[in-house]
Amino acid sequence: MYKVLRKKVLTDTGVDRVILLDIEAPLVAKKHKPGHFVMLRIDEKGERVPLTIADANPETGAVTIIAQEVGSTSKQLGRLEAGDHILDFVGPLGQAAHYPEHKHVVCIGGGLGVAPLYPEVKHLYQTGSHVTSIVGARNKDLILLESEMQEYSHEFYIATDDGSYGTKGFVTTILQELIDSNTPVDLVIAIGPIPMMKAVANLTRKYEIKTLVSLNSLMVDGTGMCGACRVTVGGETKFTCIDGPEFDGHLVDFDEQMRRLSMYKDKEKEVLIQEGC
Ligand code: FES
Structure with a gap:
């Protein structure tokens, strides 16, 4: 289980709500590079959803994800609070971004x-x-x-x-x-x-x-x-x-x-x- 360390509402217009969650996932935080994403599943009945990693702190083990509450799972994610847990949090997945020399x-x-x-x-x-x-x-x-x-x-x-x-x-x-x-x-x-x-x-x-x-x-x-x-x-x-x-x-x-x-x-x-x- 992966603990929600922090929750913040980034925007809430009454129609659009975007939330930020810090999830305790030290191994993901350690290996994360820009471009990576995670697949998470909130509970046994939940669907797997991909979310890009917005930030990661290898020292605290916190991985930051940001989601817009548009679908069933993202709305469920938005109801989580600090101290709650997520069942699966798999990553980092995908190819890290590569930047050849660019000025x-x-x-x-x-x-x-x-x-x-x-x-x-x-x-x-x-x-x-x-x-x-x-x-x-x-x-x-x-x-x-x-x-x-x-x-x-x-x-x-x-x-x-x-x-x-x-x-x-x-x-x-x-x-x-x-x-x-x-x-x-x-x-x-x-x-x-x-x-x-x-x-x-x-x-x-x-x-x-x-x-x-x-x-x-x-x-x-x-x-x-x-x-x-x-x-x-x-x-x-x-x-x-x-x-x-x-x-x-x-x-x-x-x-x-x-x-x-x-x-x-x-x-x-x-x-x-x-x-x-
Ligand atoms: Fe199944 Fe990419 S999500 S092949």
Whole structure:
């Protein structure tokens, strides 16, 4: 059993609630590298869900996960409090992110994508890259980890769809401005909703800027056996759980990913209605 050490509500608009949990998992904390994720199961009846590791402290053994309460399991996760326990917490899984020498990296996070982006920003900053971060959300109340991202960024920008904070527009508005200002960009890392990652990849393709995206595919076993997380990258089938979650954004078939992610939406709604959520 894995103990919940800390719980914090990061955003709560009455419609959207995002929570942060620190879980006591010393072995995972020790082995974690940016890009890794965990599969957790709250109890014997629970489904297995993949969640990216937002931070890890090898000294305290705490692993930080961030979840948006959208489905049955994430809502159950949101009801946990410090002192409660989780049955399974398996990881770290997936391939750690690899960054060949890059001088200027633009890190773009949309919505909940800021959570997996944060350890990458921190790592790049601490290992000498010049980091420009762009965080996007629908509105001011949904911006996540602002001060944490700012701490490890040389330049920091915010974009909101409604203009309630930062630049009015999308993260690509700011990225285009950066490119237009002739600032050399060696690598872009984009993590967030599929349409956002697709838009970023379409923009950077024109300028031949290497772009990595992190996919949040449906997963069942997390070990490469079931095929649930398959994705087409450069015409080849890859499994997000063992080959990813990061891939070359210029090669990912984003439309296929969008179709696959919407496949079980109706089932999830049925479960939420049955559970009275
Ligand atoms: Fe089963 Fe990736 S989750 S193959």
